[in-house]
Amino acid sequence: MRVADWWVRVAGCMLALTSSVEAQADRYAPTVLQIAPTPRAATLASTTAARDIEAIFGNPAMVGVAAGTVVGFGRFDAATHLTMASSSSLGPFSVGIGAQYLDNLSQISGLPYWSYSLQAGGHLPTSSAVGAFALATTFRGNRVGAAVKYVEQRIGPLQDATPSLDLGLSRDVTRYTVGISVQNIGAGIHLPTSSAQLPLRVSAGVSTYGFGVGPFDLNGSTGASVLPDGIVLPALGLELGYVPLDGYNFSVRAGIRRPELRAQQPVSFGASASLDRFSLEYAHEDWVGGATHRLALRVR
């Protein structure tokens, strides 16, 4: 129960912090790297130390801690987001692959992308995509990993693509997992009329799993990212699971964070239902001018 109290306190601090800070300016590209890849990632808010199949998008060191495949679909009022990630073991290594695609509209033919357009739409067909491959292994009790990514941004007829690199480190400390990562090391997106940096991000996080609270399991994840302009983005997510019978799991989740995009709102929530290796997940994210509904199927 002391742990639950601790999480409640952290949540309170997060609420105070996020409510007192304005949303950030939209200044990086591509957009797909600035939105959560899956419903679980959206509601846990911080994925730097999360044990997820889609860890390739959060911290490559965590790749393979959860093995399986996840496919996700997100619907904004004027955009569609698709995700796929898979991870498995290969000898002493864990291997992950992943891809995301955001199909949206833009009101201006240049960068940075104005995030309100995800809900409000625009006149220019726009898309951004990322493909990633990650390798992780354990060295002296530490998990280390790296992911190489190929990212692309299109706005109308304009297009640019660039490789980028993520590096990560994580470690289990008693019942916690701590992780740090550096994401989106790369040259940036350069269109003929404008350009934008990749959202270079240094993150640290901690997660924990399976604390008993009465008949429920409490999981949590918290952390913070620092952007190149010095902006700190704290985040916290909690998950309350209930297993009525071996193999069945019902969870509710809620997350709070300081938004990375101007149109994002701090709060998200969701739920999932699992039967043996299969999970169906849903998340709801508030955005200025609308909401995002996300679905994912996870096969462990």
Added chain:
Amino acid sequence: MKSYSLVAALLLAGCVAPLKLAKDDSPVVLARHLITAPDPSTRGTHAVRTLYYGNGTDKHRAVYRDSVTIKTGTVDGSKLADVPGQAGRDRTKYWGFDFKKMPVNGRVWYPDGPGPFPLVLIVHGNHNMRDFSDPGYGYLGALLASRGFILVSVDENFLNGGIRGENDARGWMLLQHLRQWRRFNDSTGSPLQGKVDMNRIALMGHSRGGEAVAVAAAFNRLTHYPDDATMTFDFGFNIQSLVAIAPVDGQYRPSDKPTPVSNVNYFLIHGSHDGDVSTFSGLPQYERIKFTDGGDWFKSVFYVYRANHGQWNSVWGNKDNGPRSARFLDLRGLLPPEAQRRFAEVTITAFLEATLNGKREYLPLFRDHRVAGGWLPKTMYTTRFEESTFRAAANFEDDVDVTTGSAPGIKLAGDSLATWKEALVPFRTRNSTMFHNAAWIGWNNRIAGDDTTKLGRPAAYEITLGDSLRTAWRVDRSSALVFSLAATDTKPGPRQPRDTTRKDSTARKATPARRPPAPRKSSGPDTTAFDLSVELVDASGASARVPLSTYGPVRRPMEAYIYRRSGRDKLRFGSLSEIVLQTYVIPFVEWQRIAPALDLDHVTRVRLVFDRTPAGAIVLDNIGFSRLSRDFLIANGSDR
């Protein structure tokens, strides 16, 4: 929304298996109470005192820090236990010591009186090391101390948690405790001075502790640690009895061999619904207990239907795989914890009274548990028994010739059997065996054809005893026939009619025989009564038969569903039931009641005649003869 919730609830309910328990025959099997000894689970006359001993520096338990009456040192067990890496460092940080400085901590219940009293050590098994296991045997401590035993619950919590291959350390620690007890008993001024009878010692262990007691008994007679002979032993305690409660076996193998134990009384109990050690792992150790020194020893097994792993310890409780295990373990069919612990009180106390205090009036309980229907909780028990005068005519271990027994002069034969082989006995867990052979015998007396009522001559399995062996073993009217047997689910197909047109063996070869129908497993459990006859034949050919069911319960396999989720047991286990053989002890005089002219001093053959169940199959093992003490029988011989 309500309808969705209802559908979800129904779907979930459909995945929970309905409670399935084997039909309880205890109202019949335990209907009588013939044993005249006092109930061993009633408290004795001694006032009970308690104390703690240890090194007095424990970080987490006040009783081993502030309440220690006798101070002990630490022992270096680092050659026997090891947890490398960070996990080891975490353990050291938690406990404040490593395996080089293991404390000798114990909580003691002892009788108020001058003594000397027999000494009984009990040790827990593996569990969450932070959820201390040693207080969980207080129910036995209070009872045994009131009856004149000193009970010590040994603290080995520092060997718990994520650790493997450490059961040698667990056993060795027990001997270190005995070493301390020798000091307590001999030291002037010790509160236990002169109170301990070091010639009457029993070791009891639960789970991994159950294996540890066998390891301790083996180490007790060795001069060197088998896996590192630079470590010398000097114990030599007079350990009379061992009790193994739901033990594991083979997690430690001295010199990579099964732990050998001999010349000690051994009592083994295990629950059918054990959610942790779900296979009856102690049976191989039971088989390995040998009586070689001519002493007065016995060993016994109780397999307790509906008992689990944890309820033998009041700390562990009913969730055999941790606090969340009710999610997957079906707890509905378990014996109430009080009933399970009452069983432990009755049988363990009776065993210790019989083997340490010489109260032989408790011995019949271990030969045939039906004599104690008034003491035992109402559930089903399968029991094994062997005492030191037993001579095995056939234990099916020796060779590949199914017609020879375990001693020269023994011949085995089958008559009209559908199946007959000697093979390993499997555990219910897939791809594992008891490392022990038995005879697998099947029959179907029905003759194949349209007339389904036509029966042939009853099939039989026969053991012939040579004259010289009968003399050497002194098989006579004082002897008893002893064997262990279990029915299986298999039912062979009907017998093929004999072809009366055949005149000789050549003709038989010329016509290919029709293959008999394959044995089949029934789709559901066969609930019809199962029985057979046991026939004794003397040198003159005179014979008599008695029904087996008179001498013990004869049951079809008892299915035990451990998991809540429908289908999980079938997925996890190779079989829904464990093959646990029931031992039957039939004194020769039983046949003379039916046939007074039978010459019991010249018995030549024993036949199992399958005349009471038309078709079936059994596993048969350890058939032989015993000249067991009359103390194992109820005095008036009316224990049938």
